[in-house]
Amino acid sequence: xxxxxxxxxxxxxxxxxxxxxxxxxxxxxxxxxxxxxxxxxxxxxxxxxxxxxxxxxxxxxxxxxxxxxxxxxxxxxxxxxxxxxxxxxxxxxxxxxxxxxxxxxxxxxxxxxxxxxxxxxxxxxxxxxxxxxxxxxxxxxxx
Ligand code: SF4
Ligand code: SF4
Numbered sequence: 001x002x003x004x005x006x007x008x009x010x011x012x013x014x015x016x017x018x019x020x021x022x023x024x025x026x027x028x029x030x031x032x033x034x035x036x037x038x039x040x041x042x043x044x045x046x047x048x049x050x051x052x053x054x055x056x057x058x059x060x061x062x063x064x065x066x067x068x069x070x071x072x073x074x075x076x077x078x079x080x081x082x083x084x085x086x087x088x089x090x091x092x093x094x095x096x097x098x099x100x101x102x103x104x105x106x107x108x109x110x111x112x113x114x115x116x117x118x119x120x121x122x123x124x125x126x127x128x129x130x131x132x133x134x135x136x137x138x139x140x141x142x143x
Contacts, residue, residue, distance in 0.1 A: 025079070028072075030068055034061070088131050095107075095124055104128045
């Protein structure tokens, strides 16, 4: 649990704004973001039912998409409706774990990927690895 709370304070600094009142939101379309138990309990604490936001179709619970986008994405502004409570993986994106190569990298799909320096990848990459360990320990070796 201690690791969880430390991770909660971490989020990769990235400016996702594309205008005064609109965000990019690209990574929130067809999201496949996996959820830790703490992610689930924090979001539930806001009053959301599990079946509203969890897709249990895979081996590990993940965020649900509705009409091709995360259930928490604001249609108009592309802002996250639960930003302070968003899952750990959302906080660390666009850093992702490449399973095949066992390395943390910047997702090439993010339009602002070039703003993430190598030193940031190194600094925040350890949190991505920790998150993978947490997911594996919670949901078995399926992460
Ligand atoms: S794709 Fe990149 S720039 Fe766009 S919202 Fe996600 S993290 Fe931000
Ligand atoms: S929880 Fe928020 S940041 Fe994460 S995918 Fe959904 S809308 Fe995007």
